Amino acid sequence: MSRNRVLTGSRAMVEAIAQEMRVDPTVFVMGEDVGPYGGIFSSTTGLLDEFGEERVRDTPISETAFIGAGVGAAMAGMRPIVELMFVDFFGVCMDAIYNLAAKNTYFSGGNSKVPMVLMTATGGGYSDAGQHSQTLHATFAHLPGMKVVAPSNAYDAKGLMTSAIRDDAPVLYMFHKGLQGLAWMAAPEGASTEVPEDPYAIPFGEARVVREGGDVTIVAISMTVHHALAAAEALAKDGVDAEVIDLRSLVPLDREAVLASVRKTGRLVVADEDYRSFGLTAEIIASVAETDPGLLKSAPRRVACPDIPIPYSRPMERFALPDAEKIRAAVQQTLNRAVA
Amino acid sequence: MSRNRVLTGSRAMVEAIAQEMRVDPTVFVMGEDVGPYGGIFSSTTGLLDEFGEERVRDTPISETAFIGAGVGAAMAGMRPIVELMFVDFFGVCMDAIYNLAAKNTYFSGGNSKVPMVLMTATGGGYSDAGQHSQTLHATFAHLPGMKVVAPSNAYDAKGLMTSAIRDDAPVLYMFHKGLQGLAWMAAPEGASTEVPEDPYAIPFGEARVVREGGDVTIVAISMTVHHALAAAEALAKDGVDAEVIDLRSLVPLDREAVLASVRKTGRLVVADEDYRSFGLTAEIIASVAETDPGLLKSAPRRVACPDIPIPYSRPMERFALPDAEKIRAAVQQTLNRAVA
Amino acid sequence: MEPSKDQLLWMYAAMAKARHYEDTMARAYMEGKTPKFDIGAGLVPGEMHLAAGQEPCAAGVCVHLRAGDTVTATHRPHHVAIAKGVDLNRMTAEIYGRRDGLAGGRGGHMHLFDPAVNFACSGIIGESAGPATGAALAARLQGSDAVAVAYLGDGAANQGAFHEALNLASLWRLPVVFVIEDNAWGISVPKSRSTAVPDNSVRARGYDMPGVHVADNDTLAVFDAAGEAVARARRGEGPTLIEVQTYRYYGHFQGDPEVYRPKDEVARLKARDPIDRLRGHMLDNAGVTEAEADEALTRVRAEVDAAFEFARQSGEPAPEDALEHVFA
């Protein structure tokens, strides 16, 4: 078979799961509609057929019970992959995530481990309104004990999923719906990529420079990587050479990669689909400033969802969510305004 | 009666509740152990005796139900004050808080309001370990639709509670256990203050300069205000004149007050008992940097809980939590390290 | 409890209106989204959960309610909103994401709020239970005889929120009725694979409250059970749990591939359509004439058509209006 296959994000993550399930009998999947339906956002398509009902389990709408059960199973030697259908639903089951999965290893002094993957769909852009469009990166990254990853493309989707399954720590795997390459939802061009057939693992905490440039650093993650790249293309036409960094994981966070880039460019824009305040954008800017505010030749800029519930109607949702144009404008601001 | 009465934090907040209950029949209180017990951290002492069981209601251990019921009651014309015993328990009921209380006003286009106060105890320092010692300021401040306040002393405790009850938006009122002035838990000296008897309201979003100084700005909230003041005293002996700002609320956040101070001092330390990453400390530093990184004469510093579950044993917990000495050391760093 | 002729006609109209609404919406929703379904395209934004087939749950309950009573509905809310008397024009404009919508387009199809008739709904499974309980508590504290009704799907009966609210409501003897619309599915998962008991009404015993099972999507039986439950609540005797066996004709959401359900299921269900059955009953047993029934039909269809027209005529909201109404 061709090594140059192009896969969608969803097919890439499913392939990682299937490959690990083939070699590791402790891996199993559970969640709402992960069986015959194959996951509302196609995160489990075909798994039931290959692995059967015992290892691919539809659950009741009982997130607290089945995520808690994931923790119990993980502590008893299994490697569960549990799906929380939309990240927005964390509110009904956060205790099982942040107080149980994320802390039991610490509470046991390292004697118990919780090798569970919690995969969950994030993001807006298709008018699913305020309870089904959130990204919530910082909500999880703020709380200790879980690793948090958010791939921007199919290649990373597979490699990060493989790492997540093999990790002995709980991993929150946040996949953006708009990057899944679903037949019924538009996706940016770069979301589907060539994906090697053999299993491979991408280490957590290593950001990737997706575009090199010397004038400004754009830090992005998940969907905003694509907006950032589009912005960089537009900026290139204006003679601005932007460097784009895809963080790939929030915990661990590759601050070094950001610093290395800002040392070069002196200018910083951070783009994140999550809410603006107390989020990733602040964390990145603060990480640079606390290293040395003198690295910044101009005021850094955030491009993020304002602090409002995500609105339903298209004009308002478009207003709220980041896009290439907003990033481009933010970059222009960093170029125009020199430090006093 | 004396206008110079000194009250504890707990007596001050109870007084605000009682005064509002006397004049507004729609105000009522519910939560676990708020009745005969008077609140585990004395947030409702005496209310049952004065107002009776209908208006001061012990609940089952069913946070999702009774906070959800608070929302329903608020939308039906009441002003419930609901207690979540420890903020750490948010995981079992966050949906009712962030997806329901915080969003219904927006979802209704402003036609429905949710005038509910959710009061909750925060903070560590007495070895209650990882599920009972958290502060979680940013967990709430990151999510839109609720106001978030955290008083550092009795005067503010009363005034902010009065405002919270009268506000038509949901307000999360975070009181630090160690500031309640409980007979059985040590509190810093400045936590109990003079409190006027008459009702008064403190507007949200107005930080207070608790100590003026020209050399460095220390931004703090809740318990860290006291650590910051102690640090400032120690620093004064070293000839360093620190300005201390008590934010008082996280949402709305008084960025202007921080900026005004940093414009004067050029140096910044942010102290918060919450986890370090993706938290208040980053938000404050980022807010300054995005205004103008040139305001900072040296690298700003965060003093916060490292990204670990809060440990149980005393030496480890002391290691994790902010204190005056850590703030002092951070200030010294901002003084020694000039921008390159 | 026997419905009066007026009540029968009211239910018939409410059900026919809801049905026409959903059928119209099904078409409107697909405008611009075909031939290849694209959820982000077309006239009507977002997800769409239709309730055609489930009308007895709405009309049979809401016929007993007043404007001052509260209803909290689910992600599948239109039939209930219609029966509760939500402003149809503004509701439709909201679903179209327009300026004249109930929330100016901020909430959308899963977030319809009409305080004039105390209606709200939500996209989170089980989230209706707590607020209805709270509205009932408010009624008690205010000394009114208002009641509250929480709607839930059969899948929602396995959520923690359901359990907690039932216990609280019974403990405090609050005037609230919990109505489970058992349409046999939670998206693709059949009830037998999500719920350990075939009939959720038995769960009522765990809360010391009456539990009533209504079989076969029977509007008159819903009327009866709900009438009793609402009256009991108004008398201050506490909550009731009702589970109604109902059907959904459309997929879980529009665009649902429905790979999971038997091909002939819907056809079998439609053969026992509850609106047809109610009409038959009215004509045969209650002295309603064909003309009266047809008149109702014509009237409600016109109202629905006018509402869609209203929505289409309403302008788009200004983008920056997104920033308004975060706080009351």
Place this chain on the structure above:
Amino acid sequence: MEPSKDQLLWMYAAMAKARHYEDTMARAYMEGKTPKFDIGAGLVPGEMHLAAGQEPCAAGVCVHLRAGDTVTATHRPHHVAIAKGVDLNRMTAEIYGRRDGLAGGRGGHMHLFDPAVNFACSGIIGESAGPATGAALAARLQGSDAVAVAYLGDGAANQGAFHEALNLASLWRLPVVFVIEDNAWGISVPKSRSTAVPDNSVRARGYDMPGVHVADNDTLAVFDAAGEAVARARRGEGPTLIEVQTYRYYGHFQGDPEVYRPKDEVARLKARDPIDRLRGHMLDNAGVTEAEADEALTRVRAEVDAAFEFARQSGEPAPEDALEHVFA
């Protein structure tokens, strides 16, 4: 089911050990915290929930378990940990916050983990239910006949987590037993003010599983009910819910002013102490001699005393060790 003489002696020893543990802890905890109670002072850090009086729930269940079976306990965990065979020295050192503790002092009294015997506990009400269900699922997937037991307080039976786990466990027929320790209180709130039914075992019907009520803190009845439930689980026949009427002699936590409970309640309860009753039964009906019983008593007391000595001798952890073990 009749316990053998060995089982009786085992239970007696486990109960006496737990009792001596709690009584010793009660004194140790107050060292340095008096005369005016200061939770931040003294030798033993943190909150302290003691289970004296509740020993039948621990011993009567765990006597049926093996090391490979999982137990998840509550914020009041000592008696269960002891009956499950948790390393007593390291457990005590953990509660003292010392280096040799089970978690080197990171977890403490509400977070005792001993993977050697598959024991865990938690400070969040209801949090035990999901993980036990998951351990049972793991056993099924691994083809073992291990079972899991989740302990919950009576107050916890009103948490959503309880409901969801019971449904899931029954739906999947998992080998798990849910044990409610009904000590009549949830901190200051009596069961009658938190739970809509007097007996939670009736809730089992809502999940199509057996529900058993054990009255009067009776160790033999717990033995019987748990034996049946564990055997049923091991046979692959699914979960059981057991509610045990039990007592707590101490306050909710140490330092509890106990303003809420009748002054004579504890004295009344102590008159029917379950350890005394079990001893009487062993001597009268099971051929156990005074000497055998006393020998057990002496042995377990010595073990407890040694554990406290071990804890006191263990050093404080290094402050910066707080940074270790966040991730496996």
